[in-house]
Amino acid sequence: MRFLIPLGVFLVMVIFLAIGLSLDPRNLPSPLIGKPAPTFQLSKVEEPSQALTPESFRGRVILLNVWASWCVSCRQEHPVLLELAQRQEVPIFGLNYKDQLTAARDWLSKFGNPYEASGFDQDGRVGIDLGVYGVPETFVIDKKGLIRMKHTGPVTPQALEKDILPLVERLKQEP
Amino acid sequence: MKTLILLLTLTGSSALFATEIRSFADPDKAARYDRLIGELRCLVCQNQSLADSDADLAQDLRNEVYEMIAAGQSDAEAIRFLTDRYGDFVLYRPPIKPTTFLLWGGPLLILLFGGVMAWRYARQRKPQPLSPLSEADQDTLERLKKTSG
Structure with a gap:
């Protein structure tokens, strides 16, 4: 019976270490969930004379996708966003984070533009207000302008079908 | 240089x-x-x-x-x-709040647990009965007592 105690301690350690290994340290809970999206006024990448503000999507459930032409994982998620845009289930807005205007526009014309509009956040201030720490990041914003979900890292088809789109459908039912 | x-x-x-x-x-x-x-x-x-x-x-x-x-x-x-x-x-x-109680209190809990284990272990150890001295040892003891006194 004496061996039971060290065995128990060992098993508890194994369980905790296994949980620790399976967690993604980059996936941090955002304190912004349930809070209003920060206000901003940015010029549009596609048309710099026009402004993109939260008013542009007030009253609609939207995805706000943070991207940059220098971001490798953004290339990876890009086909997923393009396909989603074609399905017209939910409008996608972009936040072009710490990029060069010409590079961003080249990127969109080269790979396709899934965004209804992208705001040009050159100094990353809006990114900081959104708590962005790793591009790409995607926010689900409801009709009242509240942030309801944050997805860190590239949007995968699985994440879309399992988490993001079901939430979007639910939020569309809300007044 | x-x-x-x-x-x-x-x-x-x-x-x-x-x-x-x-x-x-x-x-x-x-x-x-x-x-x-x-x-x-x-x-x-x-x-x-x-x-x-x-x-x-x-x-x-x-x-x-x-x-x-x-x-x-x-x-x-x-x-x-x-x-x-x-x-x-x-x-x-991090601030002390319900979600971080375990984080801040953990070391104290482990110390308490270790303390309790050590205390139980110490209590369990019974003093061993002393075996009486052999004849030869008794002689040596008497001799030492005399020389030091």
């Missing part, structure tokens, strides 16, 4: 190169800024503080902290600015 290069290599630390040079009119603000960026975590290189990290975001956040401190805002306001956006994760010293 070689000595100079060696000296420069040995004295310059990477942390020194990571941060830009800041000037404050008030030395107290400079000290607060240095302490704050040493205590806040960079979200990109998660095991480095804002002071140590070379990441782009760390530089931006140092800028934010610098501007807030230079503008006369308090440490609490600067910390609040970051936790409102990035959560308690940016703090190397």
